[in-house]
Amino acid sequence: MTFAEKILSVKSGVDRVQAGEIVEVEPDFIMSHDNTASIIKTFEEIGVKEVFNRDRVTVFLDHCVPAANEEHAKNHDDIRKFVREQKIENFFDISYGVCHQVFCEMGFAKPGELILGADSHTTTYGAFGCFSAGIGRSELAVILASGKMWLKVPSSVKIIVEGSFQKGVSAKDLILRIIGDIGSDGALYKSVEIHGDGLQNISMESRMVLTNMSAEAGAKNAYIPPDKTAVDWLVTKGVKDFNPIYPDDDAEYEKVLKYNLNKLVPLVACPDSVDNVKEVSEVEGTKIDQIVIGTCTNGRLEDLETAADILKDKKTAKDVRLLIFPASKEVYLESLKKGIIEILAEAGGIIMNPGCGPCLGAHQGILADGEVCLSTSNRNFKGRMGGSKSKIFLSSPAIAAASALTGKINYFL
Amino acid sequence: MIIKGKVWKYGDNVNTDVIYPGKYTYIRCSPEEMAGHALEVIDPDFSGSVAEGDVIAAGKNFGCGSSREQAAQCLKYAGISAVIGKSFARIFFRNAINNGLLVIESEEASENLSTGDEISIDTEEGTIKSGKMVFNFAPLPDFFSEIIECGGIIPYTRKRLKVNGI
Incomplete structure (x- = not known):
């Protein structure tokens, strides 16, 4: 059997x-964020x-924190009342940071657990060997x-990574x-399993990037088999008791893809689709108005x-705004x-509070029509960060930081 | 169930940010207001002209992106009775079923239908008819039909919890 x-x-x-097959499950944990306000109404x-x-x-609470207007304030207020009434102790108010990051830092993402969250990037927890999916x-x-x-029960795709x-x-x-190769529906309804020797050269933080963004290929969940790197990370968070689940050797996969990490080059996803992937060299020199480093992805x-290594x-550049959002209070500290x-602040970066920032277009750096943003987040759909005529490029933190120096997309070094 | 309406045709990868923009997702909107924002980023004329019973015919991966349930709800509130697509993003698919919005996978219908076509859908027969064209589709599994027949997962759950005596 596959992991799923x-x-x-x-x-x-x-x-x-x-x-x-369709099965009924009892999740070990469920997760919701600012959208809990609307969930409460349905629950009632x-x-x-x-x-x-x-x-x-x-x-x-992370999607619009602190509340940008009265409407968001009312939502937060309703949620605080609900968690008090229901005596929900696992409530993380606006100071903690992005749900997916804090969920893992708090040790909820344990190997072998089944987690359902009212957010599409719930796939993130698969970095710890969970089955986690958005609903x-x-x-x-x-x-x-x-x-x-x-x-x-999803069919599965196996990705094998080698090298460093x-x-x-x-x-x-x-x-x-991967998303550029298989397309934004390349893993639609599927479980994405990431295996291979290359994993030993990929940190937990980086693994979370892979499982987080698997959602952008349509994946139901993503999974990385828990190894020493994962266990060491969990131990630092005080997590001890867990039962990892591994796929069988004879599991059947719909397709198997191989990637040699040594052969990869810096890439960007160009507007308005995450699978519109190009090498940085192809878009080098594109003028940028705003740069966002942060979110549940990066x-x-x-x-x-x-980013600090590059900006030290x-x-x-004078005509570019660099916004930095640490993913959590822990990361901030x-x-x-x-x-x-x-x-980062010396270099000209604006240090924002931990949270989702402008990623979903709610506040803290909304784009005007015609503006271009380079972001380390996970989505670049039309109008997502503001005006429907604004544009979003997605890249790694390294490319984002390097581009902040010139106000144009470029490599560092 | 027989559905009759005219077709609104869209392409591949119509994502939830263009169906229902993120800036509205954490604001309480009435069903009428939600209907008014439906597809406004890619088709500002949609909400003003859509009629009760109309059907969307889209390409592949319809509803990709965020988990926001309003993407399914705003289409339903706008009067859309069914979405035909080559494929659907999985959370959109769940949200549609759970809100009683019919989703039909048919590559053939998706390719051949055009905006303005008058169509009728027979869910029991599993057919989509438009002029001389007839397309067949596999009916939804019983479990999904049951949720849709109850009017969505909320009425379905209420019924079920009572049955179980909780």
């Missing part, structure tokens, strides 16, 4: 399930008084009421290469460290201690 078949058979209590509509199991419910708001409300949800990244190339370039310590003792924040 194996874990869904365990979690549904069925001996052996196959791709295509169902008519159940108490949530199925308050210890399995996690709620984060809709009503579905989250249904789980709050009943503890159960239906899932279709060249200088200036990172996990972002690998996932952009706002982690190693990302800010990479230098200044950003670590960056402060390491002097990274100071370097």
